[in-house]
Amino acid sequence: MEPEVFTAPWAEAWCAELNASAAYREAAARWEGALVLVMQADPAMGIADPRSLYLDLHHGECRLARPATTDDTGAAPFVLEATPAVWKRVLEGRLDPLLGLMTGKVRLSRGSLAKLTPQVQAAKELVRSAARLATTFPPGWQT
Amino acid sequence: MPPTPHRAFRSTHRSLATAGFPMRLWNKAKEHGVWDPRAIDFSRDADDWRRLDDGQREVLLHLTTLFQAGEESVTLDLLPLIQVIAEEGRLEEEMYLTSFLWEEAKHVELFRRFLDEVAGGPGDLSRFFSDSYHTIFGEELPTALGRLRHDPSPVAQAEASVTYNMIVEGVLAETGYHAYGEMLKRNGLMPGMQRAVDLLRRDESRHMAYGVYLLSRLVAEHGDPVWEAIEGRLGELLAPAVGIIHEIFARYDEMPFGLELDAFVEFAMGQFGKRSARIERARNQSLAEIEAMGAVEA
Numbered sequence: 001m002e003p004e005v006f007t008a009p010w011a012e013a014w015c016a017e018l019n020a021s022a023a024y025r026e027a028a029a030r031w032e033g034a035l036v037l038v039m040q041a042d043p044a045m046g047i048a049d050p051r052s053l054y055l056d057l058h059h060g061e062c063r064l065a066r067p068a069t070t071d072d073t074g075a076a077p078f079v080l081e082a083t084p085a086v087w088k089r090v091l092e093g094r095l096d097p098l099l100g101l102m103t104g105k106v107r108l109s110r111g112s113l114a115k116l117t118p119q120v121q122a123a124k125e126l127v128r129s130a131a132r133l134a135t136t137f138p139p140g141w142q143t
Numbered sequence: 144m145p146p147t148p149h150r151a152f153r154s155t156h157r158s159l160a161t162a163g164f165p166m167r168l169w170n171k172a173k174e175h176g177v178w179d180p181r182a183i184d185f186s187r188d189a190d191d192w193r194r195l196d197d198g199q200r201e202v203l204l205h206l207t208t209l210f211q212a213g214e215e216s217v218t219l220d221l222l223p224l225i226q227v228i229a230e231e232g233r234l235e236e237e238m239y240l241t242s243f244l245w246e247e248a249k250h251v252e253l254f255r256r257f258l259d260e261v262a263g264g265p266g267d268l269s270r271f272f273s274d275s276y277h278t279i280f281g282e283e284l285p286t287a288l289g290r291l292r293h294d295p296s297p298v299a300q301a302e303a304s305v306t307y308n309m310i311v312e313g314v315l316a317e318t319g320y321h322a323y324g325e326m327l328k329r330n331g332l333m334p335g336m337q338r339a340v341d342l343l344r345r346d347e348s349r350h351m352a353y354g355v356y357l358l359s360r361l362v363a364e365h366g367d368p369v370w371e372a373i374e375g376r377l378g379e380l381l382a383p384a385v386g387i388i389h390e391i392f393a394r395y396d397e398m399p400f401g402l403e404l405d406a407f408v409e410f411a412m413g414q415f416g417k418r419s420a421r422i423e424r425a426r427n428q429s430l431a432e433i434e435a436m437g438a439v440e441a
Contacts, residue, residue, distance in 0.1 A: 096378025098385070102412050103419045114408040118389050120382040 002134040005091070006039045006051035008067050010135060015055070015065035017129045024129055025060035028122035032058055036068045038081040038109070045084035046138020057122075078111035088141055091131050097123040153234050163434045164356045165235040168349050172242035176349070178342050180253035188261045188333040195332075199399045200262075205391065206323050208268040209276065211254040213316060216280045217307065218247040223291035224303055230295065239353060246346040253339050261333070275386030283380060284311055297365040298372040301358060305376040308354020312347055313418055314384045318411040320344050326400045352436075355418050359425035359433045370426055377419070385411070 003009035018024050039051040052068035054076065073079055082090070086105045089095035098120050100106035101113065108116065116123075160166055192200065225240045258265060287306040290299050324340035327333050361369045385408070392404045425433060 095374065096381065098381045099374065099378045102377075102381060102415050103423075104416050112405060113412060114405040117385045117408060120385065124382075 002136045004136045004138065005141075006037075006047075006053055006087075010133065011053045011055070011065040011067065013133050014053075014130050015062040017133055018057075018062040018126065021125060021129050024122070024125040027125040028057060028060045028119070031060070031119050031122045033077040034072070034075075036073050036076040036079040036110075037087075038068075038073070038079065039087050040081060040083050042084045042140075045088075045140035047084045047140075073110070076110065078116055079109045080106055081109050082106045084138075084141070088137075090127055091135075093127070093131055097127055147230060153232065159238075160235050160434075163235055164436050165233075165239045165353070168353055168356075169235065169239040169242065172239065172246070172346075172349055175345050176242055176246050178249075180249050180256055180339070183253065183256070183335045183339045185257065185261050185333075185335040188257070188335040191332045192261050192263075196399075198395075198397075202395065202399045202402070204262055204265060204268065205271045205394070206319060207254055207257060207262070208271040209387075209391070210316070210319060210323075211251070211258065211268075212272070212276075213280060213311065214247060214250040214254060216284055217311060218244065218251050220285050220288040221247060221307070223288050224300070224307070227291050227295040227300060236353075236357075243350055243353065246343075246350070250343050250346070253343065257336060257339075261336075273387060273390035275383040275390055278383040279311065279315070279380065279387065283383070287376075297361050297369050301361045301369045301372050302376045304354050304357050304361075305373055306380060308351055308357070309377065309415070309418065310380045310384050312351050312354065314381070314411050314415055315387060316347055317344070317351065317414055318388070318407055320347065321410055322402060322407055326402060330400055351418065355421050356433065356436060358422045359428070359436070360430065362422060362425040363428050363430050363433050366426070370423070373422065 003013055035055045035057060037053045037055070039047060041047050041050045052073060054064070054066055054068035054072040055062060056064040068076075080101075082100065082105060086095065086100060090097060090100060090106070095105065097106065098117065101108060101116070192203075195203070221240075221244050225237060225244065228236045228240060258268075284306055287299075287303045291303055320340050320343065324337060324344065327337045327340070358369075358373060362373070388404070388407050388411070392398060392402075392407075398404075421436075
């Protein structure tokens with residue numbers, strides 16, 4: 001069965017997909033540092049508890065991706081949070097990541113927006129890579 | 144476009160919609176928008192300019208150049224939108240838009256006066272135009288507005304307004320004028336330009352209010368296809384818009400006057416977020432509710 005979104009095997013698959021993507025490698029050539037992505041709980045969307053992923057990204061390479069620990073969330077340069085409904089729209093390519101940030105739908109709960117915004121193209125490729133993954137979504141995601 | 148014959152005259156069989164949002168903006172424009180760029184006293188500004196160091200002059204010239212070219216672009220590119228509004232018979236909106244274009248023209252005059260009379264007519268300033276600046280002002284703005292000449296559809300209007308009002312005015316001009324005005328005030332510099340920036344920011348606040356109204360009206364009238372076009376267009380343009388801000392700062396090892404990138408980006412984000420939320424609310428609003436939008440600070 002395909003891994004479920006925002007789980008450990010899904011994170012591993014995403015990391016592999018990023019490392020196979022020439023477009024991501026080029027767009028993220030100057031990206032340094034880790035990123036934590038938080039999916040808030042929403043039982044109606046099949047997410048009973050929050051899910052967090054830690055991505056160690058360095059110059060176009062994904063060095064590690066796994067569920068985030070509390071320490072990760074406290075130490076990563078950037079932490080981005082959104083509801084499952086918003087992540088769904090991002091992963092479907094229906095919500096641009098920067099637009100999500102600028103409208104507050106994706107919340108930058110840690111880090112500087114000014115430091116993050118130059119990495120817009122990298123963020124787009126990050127999302128495109130995730131969208132290519134064979135993914136199982138909780139039942140509430142089917143609309 | 145062939146001329147449309149007038150078979151009736153709206154203003155002879157009904158009153159103007161004075162309580163509607165466009166007429167309220169029009170009234171504000173007549174009250175607050177009537178100022179003359181030639182009346183701005185730049186004499187102290189010229190003295191201040193001579194006392195600045197090279198780095199300070201360079202950044203002021205840089206920002207002023209981007210404002211000058213931006214105001215020229217919006218003056219040249221706005222007409223197709225006004226034409227579409229006129230073709231739809233929206234008399235009150237067109238009345239307001241006459242002040243909108245007039246004000247943009249005054250802004251062109253204001254910045255050119257500053258360049259000539261304060262900065263000493265500094266010659267070719269094209270070194271200040273970055274890649275992202277060319278993308279937005281050289282390509283995206285004239286293309287989106289020019290499209291209205293052959294495609295006046297609600298989606299095309301929305302994409303033009305997003306480009307003009309939300310990105311060029313909302314993210315770039317408003318943020319730039321805010322930072323520029325605060326920088327001059329904080330450093331006690333150029334009282335003439337400080338006064339001028341206060342005046343043109345009031346003009347711009349009305350322009351953006353009109354943009355929010357127009358986009359809200361289009362969303363309320365035409366629903367999701369327009370809303371999705373707005374989101375899509377914003378997604379395309381936010382990156383080069385924010386890129387312009389980054390490219391300004393990238394030219395300087397240390398930014399004069401204590402200008403900070405974070406402050407630029409945070410301000411742009413805050414203003415943008417409020418406006419986009421306002422437009423999104425229109426998905427569940429009637430036209431009457433859109434007309435009753437709150438008066439702008441102008």
